[in-house]
Amino acid sequence: MSIATKVLDLLTGDEPNQPRLTWYGPDDERVELSGRVLANWVTKATNLLVEEGEVGPGTRVLLDVPVHWRALVWAMATWCAGGELVLPPRRSSRGTATTTTTPTSRNPWTTRSPSTRTRRARSSSRTPTPRSPTSR
Template sequence: MQIAPRSGGPVPDIAALLARLAADGGRPRLTWYGDDGERVELSGAVLANWASKTVNLLVEEFDTGPGTHVVVDLPVHWRTAVWALAAWRAGATVAVPDADAVPPEVVVTDSPDRWAGSPADLVVVSLPALARRYDGELPAGAIDAASAVMTYGDAIGWVPEVEPQRDALVTAAGAVGHASLVPDPGPGARVLVDGRGAVADVLRDLLGIWAGGGSAVLTSPATAAELDLDDARLTRLLSTEQAQR
């Protein structure tokens, strides 16, 4: 299925990308297939709304902005995309665990035990779609993302100016700056994205798809592995979602 971009040409930054998504109405832009049959579909407007609320949390709670290092310690997931988009919109540097030599100021994780003793501000994310609070004991001072994000405004409030020369994404392979974070636009297709890729690679793939006006069908790593072993299920999914590999 071809999805025509709303406007042509490259997308210069995350702010422009989120503006396009927000103006996109009810078209699906991210469909998530998780474990145990979970399916979540987000339109462009809903995806941008989640990102906007999360931007407000990061800025208001942690003064996130250029120079802030945010470790996103989450697996491939639709919520991971939201947190990365929000951190980039605030001008922060997003790093995957153990890839950045700079100690993080903020850590976003679904496994707070891994960050016991860290001086970073901690945001604990519940991955299940229907989670309304973290199902466990929160470390002292940690923010429960499931309940906190929904209390913030739907429109982005004050946010610092992004500094294009700063690093936007840091991995063990190197860094990508804000000026070149959004890849060249894809062809505007609805694309099945294999969740077994590295988190940073999957995030860049999603950015390229959205920049071209396309739509992503994202699978969890376990679901991707199951689809590899079940041709009939894969064929049904591609047909149902009108997606291509």
């Protein structure tokens, strides 16, 4: 069990509906997430990384997204999938996520190989929204 999984268990423990994360954004935006909702976001992001990004133990995932509560979701999802989170060397606004299982260089930001996948990270307005089981 990873540390991220243990943290999710703690967040959804005794009172899963209580606020666990409060984020204040630009223009007085305020987002408050309960442990249950945060765990749901992380679970969905983990499944996306594993199924679409083929992230697994030993996979390096470059997280190059703006400061936002969803950045925490992607970081925790990477750890839950067994991946290694890599941050960019400097602030960048490109919004890309790169995963690789066979780095060809010691520098993870310049790694290019046939097994490297680079995808545009979803912007904050395009991140998958959790749906109820009945909305298929």
